[in-house]
Amino acid sequence: MATNALNQEAFRELFRQHYNLLCNFLNSRTQDWDLSQEIAQRTFVKLWEKRNEISFSTSPKSYLFQAARNTLIDHYRAHKVASDYADMYAEEKQWIESQDEETIEGLSVTSKIAWAVAQLKPKTKEIFLLSKQEGLTYDEIAQHLNISKRTVEYNMKNALLKLKELLKDKV
Numbered sequence: 001m002a003t004n005a006l007n008q009e010a011f012r013e014l015f016r017q018h019y020n021l022l023c024n025f026l027n028s029r030t031q032d033w034d035l036s037q038e039i040a041q042r043t044f045v046k047l048w049e050k051r052n053e054i055s056f057s058t059s060p061k062s063y064l065f066q067a068a069r070n071t072l073i074d075h076y077r078a079h080k081v082a083s084d085y086a087d088m089y090a091e092e093k094q095w096i097e098s099q100d101e102e103t104i105e106g107l108s109v110t111s112k113i114a115w116a117v118a119q120l121k122p123k124t125k126e127i128f129l130l131s132k133q134e135g136l137t138y139d140e141i142a143q144h145l146n147i148s149k150r151t152v153e154y155n156m157k158n159a160l161l162k163l164k165e166l167l168k169d170k171v
Contacts, residue, residue, distance in 0.1 A: 014064070024036075040068060119162070
């Protein structure tokens, strides 16, 4: 295989030869087969997206395993931050949801935003939080939730309009 840009045929062969190996490697670290497959797929997606920029200084197999390891680390970092924030947010959300609109007036801007987000429809809120809290792109959200990118865009538009309406006189 050439050390420069990957063509479609070379990519297919790399995937065919290494996908299961990567899944097994990742599963030995995660003990979660579904997560291992997801991380392996993300690794190959990133490889394909950067195919014109990549030059293998080591073997393609070594490169893939390092890339998979890095993707797994990124996944855990993102979920750690999200988990920490979710714990804090859950406590605040529980308190905020128990308050009436007049009480909301005296809260900090962050608390007002959390209150407004809590008012969103469940699916819209989930999509909004995946975008703003976890930093996922619309494409990543669509893949994660198994919905179309257009549905993500529609829900984000609705979320922003609703938040603007709810926060208009409060922030």
